Amino acid sequence: MQLRYLFTFLFITTVLNVKAQSAQEDVLFFVDDSPVYTSEFLRVYNKNLDLVQDESQKDVDEYLTLFTNYKLKLKEAKALGLDDKPSYKRELSNYRKQLIKSFMTDAKVTDAMVSEAYERISHDIKATHILIKVSENASPKDTLTAYNKILKLRNRALKEGFEEVREEVHNGQTVYGEELGYFSGFRMVYKFETAAFNTKVGDISNPFRTRFGYHIVHVLDKRKSRGERTVAHIMVVEKKGDSLAEKPEVRIQDIYKKINQGEDFHALAKQFSDDKGSASKGGALPSFSSGKLGSQEFEDVAFGLNDLEDISEPFKTKYGWHIVKLIAKKTIPPFEAMRSELEQKVKRDDRSKLIDEALYKSLKEKYNIPKEQPALAYFESILNDDYFKRTWQLPSNFSNDIPKDIPLVKIGKKQFLYKDFGNYLLKVQRKGTQRAPIKSVVLEKYNDFLHSNLVKYQEDNLEIENEEFAHIVNEYRDGLLLFDLMETTIWNAAKTDSIGVETYYKTHKNKYLLPQRIDAVVASSSKQKTLKKVSKLLKKGMGLDQIKALVNSNDKVEVMFTSGIMDAEHQALPKSLQFKKGISRILKHNGTFVVVQVKDVLEKTEQTLEEARGAIMSDYQVYKEEKWLKELSNKYQIKVNQEALNNIKSQIKK
Numbered sequence: 001m002q003l004r005y006l007f008t009f010l011f012i013t014t015v016l017n018v019k020a021q022s023a024q025e026d027v028l029f030f031v032d033d034s035p036v037y038t039s040e041f042l043r044v045y046n047k048n049l050d051l052v053q054d055e056s057q058k059d060v061d062e063y064l065t066l067f068t069n070y071k072l073k074l075k076e077a078k079a080l081g082l083d084d085k086p087s088y089k090r091e092l093s094n095y096r097k098q099l100i101k102s103f104m105t106d107a108k109v110t111d112a113m114v115s116e117a118y119e120r121i122s123h124d125i126k127a128t129h130i131l132i133k134v135s136e137n138a139s140p141k142d143t144l145t146a147y148n149k150i151l152k153l154r155n156r157a158l159k160e161g162f163e164e165v166r167e168e169v170h171n172g173q174t175v176y177g178e179e180l181g182y183f184s185g186f187r188m189v190y191k192f193e194t195a196a197f198n199t200k201v202g203d204i205s206n207p208f209r210t211r212f213g214y215h216i217v218h219v220l221d222k223r224k225s226r227g228e229r230t231v232a233h234i235m236v237v238e239k240k241g242d243s244l245a246e247k248p249e250v251r252i253q254d255i256y257k258k259i260n261q262g263e264d265f266h267a268l269a270k271q272f273s274d275d276k277g278s279a280s281k282g283g284a285l286p287s288f289s290s291g292k293l294g295s296q297e298f299e300d301v302a303f304g305l306n307d308l309e310d311i312s313e314p315f316k317t318k319y320g321w322h323i324v325k326l327i328a329k330k331t332i333p334p335f336e337a338m339r340s341e342l343e344q345k346v347k348r349d350d351r352s353k354l355i356d357e358a359l360y361k362s363l364k365e366k367y368n369i370p371k372e373q374p375a376l377a378y379f380e381s382i383l384n385d386d387y388f389k390r391t392w393q394l395p396s397n398f399s400n401d402i403p404k405d406i407p408l409v410k411i412g413k414k415q416f417l418y419k420d421f422g423n424y425l426l427k428v429q430r431k432g433t434q435r436a437p438i439k440s441v442v443l444e445k446y447n448d449f450l451h452s453n454l455v456k457y458q459e460d461n462l463e464i465e466n467e468e469f470a471h472i473v474n475e476y477r478d479g480l481l482l483f484d485l486m487e488t489t490i491w492n493a494a495k496t497d498s499i500g501v502e503t504y505y506k507t508h509k510n511k512y513l514l515p516q517r518i519d520a521v522v523a524s525s526s527k528q529k530t531l532k533k534v535s536k537l538l539k540k541g542m543g544l545d546q547i548k549a550l551v552n553s554n555d556k557v558e559v560m561f562t563s564g565i566m567d568a569e570h571q572a573l574p575k576s577l578q579f580k581k582g583i584s585r586i587l588k589h590n591g592t593f594v595v596v597q598v599k600d601v602l603e604k605t606e607q608t609l610e611e612a613r614g615a616i617m618s619d620y621q622v623y624k625e626e627k628w629l630k631e632l633s634n635k636y637q638i639k640v641n642q643e644a645l646n647n648i649k650s651q652i653k654k
Helices: 010-014 038-048 060-079 086-103 107-121 140-160 162-169 190-197 248-260 265-272 296-304 335-348 352-366 376-382 418-431 438-460 467-496 498-507 528-539 544-551 613-635 642-653
Strands: 027-031 034-037 123-133 175-183 208-210 213-224 228-236 315-317 320-330 407-411 414-417 517-525 560-567 587-589 592-602 638-640
Touching (some): 027 642, 034 038, 060 613, 060 638, 107 123, 107 352, 162 213, 228 296, 248 265, 248 320, 296 320, 352 438, 376 418, 407 418, 414 438
């Protein structure tokens, strides 16, 4: 579930559903017979105090209104049985599983992995590799064959040259020889990344195995990361109805000529860039690093600019034509600034296996698990080759009280018996096991059995053992419940209530107006003299292409035009422009000069239901929710303890 759907109000994200309260605690209010305690309200209020943007929410009475509304909604959600829905329980369970991961890691190992990851993202490796494909579950014979093949290829590469061998052996099926270009940390599987970063430039690694098979990697270069770039750009895209003179490649070249004539890049971006998200900011884009953009062409040009204020020549991407200006560049952020982000990446990466091993070790110590397990000798005696054929059965006498009920290992308060491990062996044999000595098979399976049960026991008891975890789970539980309630009661209902939406629109038509607009042509030039000439030509009724041909030359762009239906907020229009038919005087705008030909003035008009549907639906949902809350207030009685409320106010004032 996306984060933006979880909670309706900011304060909802931090409400903690306290399940146990002291009988002596003050009750702030009741929702029918359900008490809500002052301690809960104070904790939520204080936690949100620095987060809320609306000053009214810092007022205790205003905040109490939000809080009681929240509790009313939760009361209604439970009354409707939404907490019994399978989808609700499934979503909560999935979230809990994800949250558990952040609470069950070994801090020292995680820190080491994070430090290593930072070092690797601070550099780029350029490499090629050869891969002999072999399954993770391949037989020892096939595994050895693949290893011998890659070893022979390495010996050939050392003598004949890596590139010659790579190009020769690649078949795209069982053998891959690929150019990888530059990559840094987290771009490859961890074992491959480690081999590449541990191989010197110019060297060929020893064979190593990943889940894909056996590799050798040839490291061609290692460089420091290119860091981040901040650029501004002017983008021109093709539009229906463009004349030949207004084609994007022509228009971008005209803009480039104006830049070379000394006109301000940012002013031109505000006037002419079709990227509306950045145009108002002079074309400025958010900072980005290598591999973060959806256009390699754009990225290469941006990183190819070396000095601040450098401007590229026009170039094309799949999005349109661009001119890029370098605003800022910086190296990889300091380690501490990236620690949190890297930790999350490490936990999602192959590196997590090393973290898991550290977790198992700490849990064994926590629950006093013996290092030796004498019971394994018994299981070694009953296992045989049938296990590798998936036909093995527990011996007939195993069902007797001895040995099936003999204690095997105890985790916390839970005792595991011989029968638990015996049944586990039966269950996992269905997945298949590579032939190996019986002793090693039993040890491997026991470790898997022990590790999975250690983790499960810790997970099952985490809310008891960790108060912070319990609070977060409870917070999510209530937030998810509220989301389901709002979706079924308000959001979806509003979408299907066509009569209600239409009625609301008819009674609020004056809210949905198109602003006053003009059908206009805007001529822009850095020279007033040029615009005087353009103004005269416009008054004569001359076409834009003709004016451009007269005023501009192949080497110099003196004037550019923007035309269409525009409102007062349009980027091409000066704020001082009066909306009246005719040709305006010459006005200053965005560091240049403009003259505007107003062909027609379109007065304010009411939008139709379809034209304003998005805004109407949003407003109708708010209206419907306010009405619904009044109904809930009548359905569930709120009784506020005024004395407790006064105590809260006095505490907050202090």
